[in-house]
Amino acid sequence: MLKRFSFSIILLFVSAITNAQSGNYKVETADNQTNPKLVVGIIVDQMRFDYLTRFYNRYGEGGFKRMMREGFNCRNNHFNYIPTKTGPGHASVYTGTTPKYHGIIGNDWFDRSLIKNVNCVEDYEVLAIGALNKEVNDGKRSPKRMLATTFADENRLFTQMRGKTIGVSIKHRSAILPAGHTANGAYWLDYEHDGTGNWITSSFYMDDLPKWVKDFNASGRTESYFKEWNTLYDIDTYEESGSDLNTFERIFKGKNTATFPYDLRELKNKNGNYKIIAESPFGNSLLTDFAIEALEAENLGEDAITDILAISFSSTDKVGHDFGPNSKEIEDTYLRLDLDLERLFNALDEKVGKGDYTVFLTSDHGAPNVINYLKSEKIPAGFFDESKMFEEMNSFLEKKYQVSDLILSRINSQIYLNHDKIESNNFDLKIIKETLSKELLKYQLIDKVYVTSQINQFEASNGYLENMLNKGHSQKRSGDLLFVYNPAVFKYTAWNATGTDHHSGFNYDTHVPLLFFGKGIKHGETYKKTEITDVAPTMSALLGISFPNANIGEPLDFIFE
Known part of the structure; x- marks a missing residue:
């Protein structure tokens, strides 16, 4: 009997080793709760908190409302540093610290040693991968200027590099910084400076694009969004925004007014070609297409070792800069984004399994109303x-x-x-x-x-x-x-004479959504103040991994089941 028992123990031990080596094991927390198979981090660029409440009645049931209905809503979430810009915002969400420690003090800053401004992800030691020319500047990018780890890095280290990390966004910095230093891949759209419209990466990650990315680039999916942008619903029902015809918004070259509809195919040649897709809600739809493709092709969430998919919707920022928070264009963009989120969540349900993944959604900064609009209403600006x-x-x-x-x-x-x-x-x-x-x-x-x-x-x-x-x-x-x-002042340039901008420590720039839902998250909401640096330690706590190395945030334990 003793021999039989000892032999059984040996078999179990050998089986455990074999499963661990093959990756077929369950990662469990101290209380024996299995981790989510996939964490999806969503950053919606330039999303003010009030876009959740202002457009709430117009959202469907499967996007923003699903997150609020099934998950946890931190209604008083703020950035805790200045400047509130895209690069610092994405870095802070994923590192759990601020520019003081992660080093991303702006989208660009002045480098005293080089005596010039540098971009936050600029890296001339790497090559563009997927662009027609490997020396294309928008492809020579990496996270090397970010000094801290992300929670995605810590997950990679914890799982002995078995857990995958993929970052995707229209903007390079928004794909690169969240994914961190150890990512399996970060992909962004080559749309600036008469780009190719291809999804590209850099040699920091790989020497050649995966076949699935090449196939996506060859599919014509990007070009399919050169189409008419009209309101999703009857424009007369867009009562949560101001008049469509006003003097506060950017006018695309080739149009006489900033009014619907916008024929992107007709306007593209005068407005940066693929850039006009990025500056419409279709940029978000294209990103959703690509993210779902990445989910499938990279087999994310296929086993019990947690993977991380970092998605940043950048077209909300482009539309916000051009038209401002009170525009019908921004309302339509969020109504369309809501549908894209529903499409993404449905794909996660089908591919990973409902209840087997965890999602958080936040923003990298907010934005004030258009300066001249505020002045027209006698508000100091x-x-x-x-x-x-x-x-x-x-x-x-x-x-x-x-x-x-x-x-x-x-x-x-x-x-x-x-x-x-x-x-x-x-x-x-x-x-x-x-x-x-x-x-x-x-x-x-x-x-x-x-x-x-x-x-x-x-x-x-x-x-x-x-x-x-x-x-x-x-x-x-x-x-x-x-x-x-x-308050309500920002620097003047010809670029932001209409539309809006962001940078400050005032509430219009700091107050952004923070939603969690999925595995391990209970339903509820709070008005307790939370800070953007709390996201990374919360995700780390959920996964039972080390906090990012420069983390200053606190895990939001009240959101957990």
């Missing part, structure tokens, strides 16, 4: 000409010190001083900073100016905005002076 200010401040310093170009750059509401010139002329850096800050405060639309220390350490008092600026400040990458505009 305005544009600030940073280019003019840059010239005026350099002239001011030249007149005072008889040395030209003491300011190298202004970007992300920051000013970078020329330390070499200041040092070689034996000027006092601290005095120059203080002198310049007093001049900046003379501008009506600048509300606050902050001066960093001699070693570029943010040392302001511990107030609300000061905390947010501190969390967004990198000692090596940020500027010497930081300034904050009045």
Whole structure:
């Protein structure tokens, strides 16, 4: 009897080893609850929280409403740093920390060593894969400038690289940063600068596109979205938005007004060709097509080892920038996105299994209403000409010190001083900073100016905005002076003279949705304040893995079953 028992134990032990080596095992948490087979992270670019409530009655049952009906709604979720932009937003959601630690302090920033602005995912040591020319800049991208791990990285490490990670988005930074440093693949659309309309990647991930991506590119799916964009429903029913004809929105080249319908095939040649798809709700539909294809081809969620699919819908940001939050275009974009989400969730139900996957949905930042619209309603708002200010401040310093170009750059509401010139002329850096800050405060639309220390350490008092600026400040990458505009003010460019922009620590930029649903998530909602850095540790806690290495967030344990 003892021999038979011992032999049975040996068989079980050998079987366990065999299953583990083949990947056929269940990953269980300490309380013996199996992990989801797949985590799907969804970021909707530039989604204000009130898009959930404002358009609620118009949504179907299978998209946003399904997440709220079956899952958990954090209704008071905010970003906790400045600047609220796409690159920092995507990095912060997945790393559980802020630009202070993950290093992505903007979409672009001034690099003192290179004496030029750099993009947050720029990497000229890699090649474009899938583009006609491997030297195409929009393909020379990687996550190397992000200094921290994502929860997707930690899942890869925890599973001995067996759990897959795939990142997909129209924008390169929105595919790359969430997927992290260890991703099996990150794919984005080659649509900028007369791009090919193909889904591409970089040699950071692979030397050649997988067959399924090549087949998708050859299928004509992208080109099929060169079609008419009209309202999904009768335009007269779009009562949650303003008049279709107004002076607050961008007019596509080839049209006389910013009004429906938009014939994308007719407009494409004058509006960047494939770029016009990205700037319509069809960019979201194309991304959904591609994400579902990735789900199938990469066999995501096929076994008990958790995979991660990071999806970022970028066309909401494009439409928001062009038309603004009060436009019929943005309402239609969200009604169409709701249908795309339903299509995605149905595919997950069929492929992975209802109840076997977990989804979170949030945004990388919000946005204010269009400046001129606010002004027309007598709400304080305005544009600030940073280019003019840059010239005026350099002239001011030249007149005072008889040395030209003491300011190298202004970007992300920051000013970078020329330390070499200041040092070689034996000027006092601290005095120059203080002198310049007093001049900046003379501008009506600048509300606050902050001066960093001699070693570029943010040392302001511990107030609300000061905390947010501190969390967004990198000692090596940020500027010497930081300034904050009045509410509803952003820098003026020809690009954002109509439509909207984002960057601030005010509620219109910080208050974004946070929804969870699926395996391990209970139904409910809270008005308790949550922060964007809580998402990554919450997902890590759900999976029973290490938090990202620079994480500062807290797991939201009240959402768990």
